[in-house]
Amino acid sequence: QVQLQESGPRLVKPSETLSLTCTVSGASINSYYWSWIRQPPGKGLEWIGYKYYSGSTNYNPSLNSRVTISVDKSKSQFSLKLSSVTAADTAIYYCARVNYDILTGDYQIDYWGQGTLVTVSS
Amino acid sequence: EIVLTQSPGTLSLSPGERATLSCWPSQSVSSSYLAWFQQKPGQAPRLLIYGASTRATGIPDRFSGSGSGTDFTLTISRLEPEDFAVYYCQQYGSSPWTFGQGTKVEIK
Numbered sequence: 740q741v742q743l744q745e746s747g748p749r750l751v752k753p754s755e756t757l758s759l760t761c762t763v764s765g766a767s768i769n770s771y772y773w774s775w776i777r778q779p780p781g782k783g784l785e786w787i788g789y790k791y792y793s794g795s796t797n798y799n800p801s802l803n804s805r806v807t808i809s810v811d812k813s814k815s816q817f818s819l820k821l822s823s824v825t826a827a828d829t830a831i832y833y834c835a836r837v838n839y840d841i842l843t844g845d846y847q848i849d850y851w852g853q854g855t856l857v858t859v860s861s
Numbered sequence: 862e863i864v865l866t867q868s869p870g871t872l873s874l875s876p877g878e879r880a881t882l883s884c885w886p887s888q889s890v891s892s893s894y895l896a897w898f899q900q901k902p903g904q905a906p907r908l909l910i911y912g913a914s915t916r917a918t919g920i921p922d923r924f925s926g927s928g929s930g931t932d933f934t935l936t937i938s939r940l941e942p943e944d945f946a947v948y949y950c951q952q953y954g955s956s957p958w959t960f961g962q963g964t965k966v967e968i969k
Binding site for chain 2: 783784785786797798799800801833843844845846847848849851852853854
């Protein structure tokens with residue numbers, strides 16, 4: 740059974756860096772893409788970006804200069820760093836697995852963590 | 862960036878009724894790379910449909926997706942009590958991946 744669990748500080752000060760880690764169990768971190776998606780309270784979903792286990796990345800240009808996603812294969816974890824945060828970055832942050840079908844080109848965001856609310860406030 | 866517009870914003874129906882949700886991309890979505898998710902309060906989204914019409918693993922066949930280009934539809938043939946939730950479409954045909962604003966299916 741695939742499970743993803745977010746962890747990290749729930750409160751971050753403005754201008755600081757938000758750091759979250761997602762621990763993966765029940766699946767190998769190899770052979771998949773790993774993604775972060777966020778949802779401001781009461782609002783819709785925003786894709787942050789993904790990283791392939793072996794290196795390639797794709798970030799949302801709206802956040803590009805502030806985002807870094809990394810993968811630690813030895814720990815079965817992947818991480819999000821978002822720098823220079825403001826109140827607008829307050830959201831529920833979800834980590835997710837992306838399953839890429841090489842035959843069809845489909846990407847399936849098929850497993851999600853439960854989400855963690857991160858508040859940006861002084 | 863492809864903007865996805867979902868309609869209606871809210872759909873008020875009774876259990877057993879048919880639900881039809883629309884998703885209109887601002888540009889054609891290549892290769893029908895469009896997915897649908899269901900989200901219940903306090904939960905993460907759940908993948909229902911990908912590739913516009915392929916049901917994800919374990920999804921009941923009362924859920925079906927159709928469409929291409931700039932017009933996609935999610936149909937729930939007969940609403941069950943557990944289907945009342947918010948539904949999002951998402952395109953992954955071009956970067957950045959984007960989501961619609963959601964359609965809430967509520968009990969009438």
